[in-house]
Amino acid sequence: MNTEKLPAVSIHKLKQAEEIPYDLLLLADPYQAAIDKYLSASEIYIASLSTKVIGLYVLYPAGAGTIEIKNIAVEESLQGKGIGKQMLGHAAEICRSKGIDTLIIGTANSSIGQLFLYQQQGFEIFDIKRDFFLDNYIEPIFEDGIQCKHMIMLKKKL
Ligand code: ACO
DSSP, X not given: OOOOOOOOOEEEEOOTTSOOOHHHHHHHOSOHHHHHHHHTTOEEEEEEETTEEEEEEEEEEOSTTEEEEEXXXXXXXXXXXXXXXXXXXXXXXXXXXXXXXXXXEEEETTOHHHHHHHHHTTOEEEEEETTHHHHHOXXXXXXXXXXXXXXXXXXXXX
């Protein structure tokens, strides 16, 4: 992975006329049916470099004063260059501007890099949905030889 940092990307809310970038959504969540369940109630934010779509994140209302980032992804060839970090900062700003005080995000016990990134960006673990991936996904999933079983929930106070 080339970790040379990129210039700031521009981030905008997906417009109705724009195509939903499922290729990116599927990087973070392999099942389109699961994605479609939360997408209709969500806002999608697109990160682009010049005019090329290179990343996205999805905000989903999760109760009073709380929003969940349901999906965050960066095009594979551009991962590790600080774009995920920029999008997490942008999401926090958008939520603050909406009067939201808590941002939450969930990731698998096996997603070590993601757990690193979210905690580095001020998220703290507050819950574990045990066996979430065993109960909701048909095929077993492994990352770096670790079975993906539990959903680790993290939150950040804004
Ligand atoms: N392993 C180790 N460290 C990592 C990893 C990883 N897989 N991913 C990020 N990091 C660290 C980086 O080293 C960096 O730390 P540093 O600034 O101290 O060097 C820090 O986290 C920030 O990394 P970014 O470059 O900003 O992260 P990136 O642009 O790659 O975006 C993301 C992170 C969104 C997770 C991206 O790698 C991706 O799209 N992955 C595939 C899809 C995915 O797993 N999405 C998240 C699923 S959970 C959810 O959607 C709610």
